[in-house]
Amino acid sequence: MDVISELKIGDLAPDAIVFDSIGQMIHLREMWTGTPTLLCFLRYFG
Amino acid sequence: MVCRHWIAQLEQRHQEVEAAGLKILAVGIGEPQHVQRYSQRYAPSITCVCGAGTETHTRYGLQRHTIAELFSRPVVVSHIRAAANGFTPGALTGDLKILTGQFIVDTNGIIRYAHYSRYVGDDASVSVILEAFAKFQSG
Numbered sequence: 001m002d003v004i005s006e007l008k009i010g011d012l013a014p015d016a017i018v019f020d021s022i023g024q025m026i027h028l029r030e031m032w033t034g035t036p037t038l039l040c041f042l043r044y045f046g
Numbered sequence: 047m048v049c050r051h052w053i054a055q056l057e058q059r060h061q062e063v064e065a066a067g068l069k070i071l072a073v074g075i076g077e078p079q080h081v082q083r084y085s086q087r088y089a090p091s092i093t094c095v096c097g098a099g100t101e102t103h104t105r106y107g108l109q110r111h112t113i114a115e116l117f118s119r120p121v122v123v124s125h126i127r128a129a130a131n132g133f134t135p136g137a138l139t140g141d142l143k144i145l146t147g148q149f150i151v152d153t154n155g156i157i158r159y160a161h162y163s164r165y166v167g168d169d170a171s172v173s174v175i176l177e178a179f180a181k182f183q184s185g
Contacts, residue, residue, distance in 0.1 A: 006107035007160055013151040016102040018073060018095040021082035026095060028073075028102070032151045035069040036158070038175060039149040041103055042053065042074040043141065043166070 013039070050088050052146075052169045057089045059172045066176055067183070068150065071095065073102055075141055100141050110143040111165065118165060150179055158182040 007013070015029040031037050053072060056063070063070055072094045074081065085094040097103070100110075148170045150159035159178040161170035 006162055007149070007157050009157055009160060011157050013149065013155050013157050014105040016097065016105055018097050018102060019078050019081070020093075020095050021078050021085060023078040028071075029155055031069065031071050031093075032153055032155060034153060036067060036153060036179070037151045038063060038068045038070045038179075039106075039151055040053070040056065040070065040072045041106060041108055041147045041149075042072055043144050043146055 052167075053089045053092065056172060057091055060091045063172065063176065066179055068179055069093075073097065075100060075103070075144070100144050103141075103144050103147075106147060106149065108147050108162065109145045110141070111145055112143070148175060150175070150182065152182070 013028070013032070015027055018026050018028060020026055028039075031039075056070065056072075060070060070092045072085075072089060072092050074084070074094065074096050075098075076084075076096045077098070078096065081094045081096045085092065100108075145163040145166070146169055147163055148159070148161045149157055152158050159175065159182065161174075163169055
């Protein structure tokens with residue numbers, strides 16, 4: 001495995017730009033404004 | 047197909063997760079049309095988004111495994127379990143080697159739960175996630 005720093009409880013969740021199903025750009029940080037969020041990373045959309 | 051199996055389980059329990067106070071966001075790799083096809087079929091109640099590459103995954107510290115690890119016993123078992131539940135492989139849009147993870151992020155952007163998969167199929171169960179969130183809420 002590659003050596004990558006894992007995030008820990010208490011760390012700031014990194015922001016990133018992602019896209020929804022119609023191609024609209026979203027900042028991840030916008031998602032947890034107001035509601036705690038379960039962020040699930042998948043390997044791919046196949 | 048293991049991802050499909052896991053997201054389908056989350057879809058089945060999405061009301062329970064949302065009733066607990068959590069919004070669900072699935073982040074995959076691909077293009078918007080892949081998100082649309084995948085979410086309609088496997089997770090219509092879950093907000094799915096994508097990054098074009100692995101950058102977002104890498105920012106969250108998600109690991110890449112080796113080809114040899116793809117054929118390790120727990121990974122093979124995960125694939126058999128997914129296949130037994132009717133989930134078969136689809137066209138790959140992302141990175142076969144990237145591993146998955148689940149995080150709970152509070153409204154201040156602080157991580158309150160983190161699970162890193164050590165092999166394909168090593169995802170946190172919905173029950174474990176809900177327990178972790180309840181523990182966080184109870185302080």
